[in-house]
Amino acid sequence: MKGKTLKYIVLLATITVAGVLALQFFFLRNSYDNSEKQFRESTTIALKEVAWQLLAANGAVANFDSIAPVELITNSYYVVTTDALIDFELLKFHLMEELKKHQIYTDFEFAVNNPVTGHLEQKTLITARGEEQPSNYTFPEGKNPDTFYFAVHFPDRSPYFHSRLSVWYLFTGLLVVVILFFGYTLSVIIRQRQLSQIQKNFINNLTHELKTPISSIALSAKVISDEQILKTPKRLFEYARIIQDQNARMSKNVEKVLNLASLEKSKVFLNLEKIELEHFFEEVTKSFRHTNAGKKATVQLNLPHQKIFLVADKFHFTNLVLNILENSVKYCEKKPIIHVDTHQLKNKLLIHFTDNGIGISKKYRKKIFTRFYRVPTGNVHNVKGFGLGLDYVRKIAKAHKWKIKVDDNPEGGSIFTLIISKKI
Template sequence: MKGKTLTYIIILATITVAGALSLQFFFLRSSYNYSEEQFRESAAVALKEVAWQLLVASGNTANFDSITPVEIISDSYYLVTVDAQIDFELLKLHLLEELKKHQIYTDFEFAINNPSSANLEQKTFISARGEENPSTYNFLTGKDASAYYFAVHFPDRAPYFQARLSIWYLFTGLLLVVILFFGYTLSVIIRQRQLSQIQKDFINNLTHELKTPISSIALSAKVIADEKILENPKRLFEYARIIQEQNHRLSKNVEKVLNLASLEKNKVHLNKEKIDLQKFLKEVTEYFSQSDSGSKADIKLNLEKATMIIVADKFHFTNLVLNILENGAKYCEKKPRLIIDAYSSKNYLSIRFTDNGIGISKKYRRKIFKRFFRIPTGNVHNVKGFGLGLDYVRKIVKAHKWEIKVDNNPSGGSIFTLLIPQKNG
């Protein structure tokens, strides 16, 4: 799939999903507002019926049509005027009946105004299950303290809304699940596309890295096969040197690929042993200075005088250090200068590798340890490699339960710091 096509698909799908989600929340909000209005109307009608029943019981219904018995103070608080003395038990009975009749199955609490004291008294809480308890709610009094009225408060209207909006909650939940699944699928597609591109670059680079020494060896072998080469020993030795050098390069590249395959197939098996860190670093840097990359670099060691002992797999630890040093030397546009500092602190033994190379942009510092990843440098063949070295470093660091971090070198280049917990020493 081409890049532009995938981009258009992502944009169109995102707009569609955003539209569907917005529409769903719009309907959910509209349904909630409708349920809110329905609750107010149902509560008002039910309380008006209660007022009528109380007036019927007192035999005083003449003025009922000329008054507005129900005053809505808020969505959950109502005052109901009754032009007659209110009996507590009768009020409770009618409240239970009328609220149930209008399908308001939720907790409520009520209180009755005492005209003589101008206070709301007999405060009672009744749960949706019919349990009765004293109420601690601070009921607000009406404007006319001398009137006969009662107040009703609904402390929790959630059960009412849940019953009416449950289908919308279900649809919204299903939509969110679909969106999450869509997002996950999209991320997998993007990751697969990125991996495909990385693997394509890796194969192209691998082909180039293997074909070059093979071509050089084939050409040199063809020249050596000519009997006339014996007449020029210097030329013979030169082509023999080329074959040896290219064979070493070819073997090194094949070893890297095989090493990666081995690590992918099996867990890293460590043969741990005690290692004198100062002595080890001197030996590794001396070996590196004799390699093609190391022979061109200035290497400086700053080691503490006190002996530092760690427990590690010597073979893998050696390769780890060599990989970091090789990267520092390869990715440098001037004479490579590598500084290795080894020092101890309270919790860690630290090895810091400082180079004067091209540096690593902050946005790539997390990606450099991924398999096949190489920092874009224009021509992929400017610097030889497969993007396997730091992936190997990450695996070995993880296997030893160490830590590694990358920072910018203020004077140019990068700083890799290997943190070895003191318990490993």
């Protein structure tokens, strides 16, 4: 699948998912509004019937047509006018019966206005289970405190809405689960495509790295198989040296691949020991200067005079440092100069490797520690390698519970920082 095709598929899928979610939430919102409207209508009808029952008990049903019994103050607060004496127990009975009849199973509070005092009294809370408790709600006073009316407040209408919207909640939950599975599947496809591309690049690099020494060895072997070469011993020794160097180069590449495979198959076991940092870096840089990369570079150690100790696996720590130094030389188009310095911050030790190379673009910095990944250079293979060195650095740092990051060097190049949280 081509890159553009995958981008279009991802874009179309994102638009589709966003549209489905928007449509689902639109229907959910619309259902909520309808439930709100239904609650108001059902409550109004139930309270009108309560008012009718109270008037019937007083023999004053003729007054019903001359009043507007139910007044909606807020979505949860109602005032019901009766213009007739209200019996508290009778009111409580009819409220419970009428609300239940209209399937309003939720807590409600009510109070009866006393026309003499002009205050709402006998404040009571009836739970959805029918339990009676004193109410602490502050009922707003009505507009006509000298008339007979009662007030009803619903403190929590969520049980009513949940019962009406439970099916929509179920559908929405299922939709979210499906979208999560879809997103996970899509992310797996994208990761697999990226891995396929990385592996393709790795095979291309591996082919190039092995083909060159093989060709050099074959050519040298052909030359020294000629008897005439015995007449020029220096030329014979030169071709023998080429075979030896190219064989060492090929062996080193194969060893890198095998080391990576062993790290992938098993957990890294560390042989921890106490290391004095200054002495350690002197040994490592001395060893690095004898390598082909080290012969081209200048490594400057800027370490503090006081001794700094840390606990690490000396073998893996040495390889970690050598990989960073070698990487700095590889990606430098001029005389490589690498500065190594430390910075102590509370319980952390920061080791900085500052080079003057070509630098790393910000969009590639998180990817360079990925196995087989190499910063794209088109079809140019002027930098040798498989993209294994920094992956090894990341694995060893993680095994030590350290962190490794890369930043831009303002003067040109990169700054690799090893963050060591455990030191003694």
